[in-house]
Amino acid sequence: ISRKWRVNPTRIDLGDGVVIGEGSLSLMAGPCSIESEAQIESVVAHLRKNNVKIMRGGVFKPRSSPYAFRGMGMDGLKMFHRICRENDIKVITEVMQVSQIEEMIDYVDVFQVGARNSQNFNLLDSLGESQKPVLLKRGISGTLEELLQAAEYIFSHGNEKIMLCERGIRSYENAYRNVLDLNAVPVLKEKTHLPVIVDPSHGIGLRDYVEQMSLAAVMAGADGVIYETHQTPEKAFSDAQQTVDFRESERMIQRMRQAFELR
Numbered sequence: 448i449s450r451k452w453r454v455n456p457t458r459i460d461l462g463d464g465v466v467i468g469e470g471s472l473s474l475m476a477g478p479c480s481i482e483s484e485a486q487i488e489s490v491v492a493h494l495r496k497n498n499v500k501i502m503r504g505g506v507f508k509p510r511s512s513p514y515a516f517r518g519m520g521m522d523g524l525k526m527f528h529r530i531c532r533e534n535d536i537k538v539i540t541e542v543m544q545v546s547q548i549e550e551m552i553d554y555v556d557v558f559q560v561g562a563r564n565s566q567n568f569n570l571l572d573s574l575g576e577s578q579k580p581v582l583l584k585r586g587i588s589g590t591l592e593e594l595l596q597a598a599e600y601i602f603s604h605g606n607e608k609i610m611l612c613e614r615g616i617r618s619y620e621n622a623y624r625n626v627l628d629l630n631a632v633p634v635l636k637e638k639t640h641l642p643v644i645v646d647p648s649h650g651i652g653l654r655d656y657v658e659q660m661s662l663a664a665v666m667a668g669a670d671g672v673i674y675e676t677h678q679t680p681e682k683a684f685s686d687a688q689q690t691v692d693f694r695e696s697e698r699m700i701q702r703m704r705q706a707f708e709l710r
């Protein structure tokens with residue numbers, strides 16, 4: 448995945464004109480967790496209004512506590528996929544283990560590998576064999592070198608449709624959830640030909656600052672931004688405190704697109 452091996456940037460074609468990679472700004476937005484049909488429909492309407500082509504939403508959720516909401520599973524994914532297909536929107540969702548790949552694959556456009564699974568090498572091997580596009584998140588305390596090596600696991604099986612995602616790293620600072628390491632963006636862009644996506648929601652963990660960090664990510668050179676939005680964020684089943692409402696999301700989208708034009 449090194450730039451030394453391939454100079455031209457990788458672009459990932461999801462079909463229907465949705466292409467991720469250098470030259471465009473890919474926006475992916477949606478709730479932390481898929482919760483209900485009504486919730487999916489509200490997000491889809493918001494995305495369509497703003498011409499956002501990719502919806503995120505977890506159905507298998509890695510939660511710190513086993514007693515927290517752990518996602519709607521396959522029933523939720525099928526509903527998520529059906530409503531998105533009806534509305535020309537692509538689906539990105541997290542896969543947590545090898546055994547889920549086969550049942551999920553027909554309902555997913557991009558598999559997300561979460562921070563906690565960033566070095567689950569068996570999962571990365573299997574995703575490499577799957578040939579489905581993958582968004583690979585940086586580990587909670589992962590170095591960039593570890594992220595690049597993790598991507599190499601997928602790539603070495605012949606699946607070249609990989610994007611890397613900076614989502615904040617753990618530090619001693621506790622004024623916010625994580626430290627969004629925007630240094631990673633220009634450094635990764637130089638080291639690899641793969642697209643680099645930033646997740647400001649998990650990166651800072653506080654909704655009031657997600658917009659600023661999303662704009663900073665665009666100016667740092669990100670190829671896309673993935674973030675959490677919900678009609679009533681305070682009622683979200685997971686990550687409520689970092690989820691923006693649709694009014695804030697719409698402003699973010701407009702400003703990110705303006706910032707991208709300035710690059």
Ligand code: PEP
Nearest residue numbers: 479561562563584614649
């Ligand atoms: C998520 O995207 O909701 C998520 C769990 O992200 P991360 O793996 O970065 O914590």
Ligand code: MN
Nearest residue numbers: 479675685686
């Ligand atoms: Mn989340």
